[in-house]
Amino acid sequence: MADTADVLVIGGGPAALCIASELHQRGVVVEGIAPNPVDAPWPNTYGIWADELKMVGLEQLLEHRWSDTVSYFGEGGIKAQDQSHGHGIDYGLFDRSALQRYWLERAEGVVWHQDTAERVEAGAATTTVTSASGVTLQARLVIDASGSRTPHIRRPDQGPVAGQAAYGVVGRFSKPPIEAGRFVLMDYRCDHLSEEQRSEPPTFLYAMDLGEGVFFVEETSLAxxxxxxxxxxxxxxxxxLDQRAVEITEVIHEEFCLFPMNLPLPDRSQPLLAFGGAASMVHPASGYMVGALLRRGPDLAQALAEVLANPALGSEALARRGWQALWPIELVLRHQLYQFGLSRLMGFNEALLRTHFATFFSLPREEWFGFLTNTLPLPRLMGVMLRLFALSPWELRRGLVLGASPRKKPRW
Structure with missing residues (x-):
C-alpha cells in the first residue's frame, strides 16, 4: 500500500465487518485482508434474543421472529408434551445477508485485499502483515478478527478447549418436527436414546419453524x-426424529458448527489487537457472540479513534489501549465466572443438566436473560449465581461446588 492505514483488519466474517465498519464511521482509515470476498454469503445461521437487538435498535435485521419460545427439560414421552417451559421473550434469526449488508454499507470506502495474512510483525511505529501472495501491508494497528483458530494471537495454554458442536438440517419433513410457529431453545428429552447413550455426554435439540413448511432442526452439544x-x-x-415418526423429505441445507466455549483470554500485552472469536468473545455459557459484537464494537472503535488521533502512538501503545477498552477488569472477572460455571456443567450427566436448566430458567426473566447475554454488572451477576445455587436441589448444589462424578469415556 502506498500509505500506511490507521488500522488493518484481518478477516472477512461478522467480527471483521463489524469493527471495520465502526472504525470507518469514526473517520479512521481502515483496510482489510480476507481470503474470500467479504460479500460472499455466510454459511451459518445466527440467532439472538429480540430484546438484545432492541438494545441497539437493529430489530429490522431479523428474518424470522418467534414469540412462542420454549424449552423441554423432561424425561420424554407423551407426558412431556405438556412439560414445555415457556420463556416469555421473543427470539429471532438474523437475515444474514441483511446483517452483512448493514456492515458493508457502513464500511463503504474501506479497501479489502483478497489474500491470506501469513505473517504479522509489530514494529515500534507500525505493524507489517505479509500475505500468502507476498504482498506487504502496513498499519499503525492490526486487529485480528479472523476467528478463534487464528495463529497470530497469543493466549495462555489452560488445557483442552471445549467446543460447542452442532449438526443441523434446514428442510421439509413428513410432518412438523416441532409445533407450528414455535421456537425450541433446548429440548433435553432423551426418550429416543439407549441406556448406554444416556450415560454419554448429553445433547439437545435446537429447532424452529421457518414457515412455508420449512423447519430447522439441530442437535447440539453444550460444550x-x-x-x-x-x-x-x-x-x-x-x-x-425416528422416535417421533418424522422423516426428512427434503434437505435444503446442512449445517456443521464447532466453536470454542472456554477459549482463554488472549495475552493482552501483545501489540496485536483482536476482536470477535480471536478475542475470546464467544459467551462461555451460551455460545453466542453476534450480540456482543454489536454492543462492544462501537465502544472499542470509539476508544481506538480517540487514541489514533495522537500520531506519536505506535502499534504497542495503540494495542494496549484497545485491549483495555475491549477487556476491562469488569468484563474479565465476568468471563472468569462464566468459565468456572461452564467447567462444572461440562461434567454433568443428562439428568443433572436437565435439572440445572429447569432451575436456571425458573429465575426471573431479566436475570436469566442478563446472564445469557452478559449484560449484568458484576455484582448483579454474582447475585444471580448465588440465587441459582440457593434454588438448586442438593445434588445440583454438590455438582456446582465439587464438580460432577467422572463419567465413563464415551464410545466415540
Missing part, C-alpha cells in the same frame, strides 16, 4: 473437550 463428533450428533438427531 465438551474434544467436541462431540458430527456423526454422533447426526445419529442422535435421526433417532430423535
Amino acid at each position: 465438551l473437550a474434544p467436541g462431540v463428533p458430527y456423526d454422533v450428533l447426526k445419529q442422535r438427531l435421526q433417532q430423535r
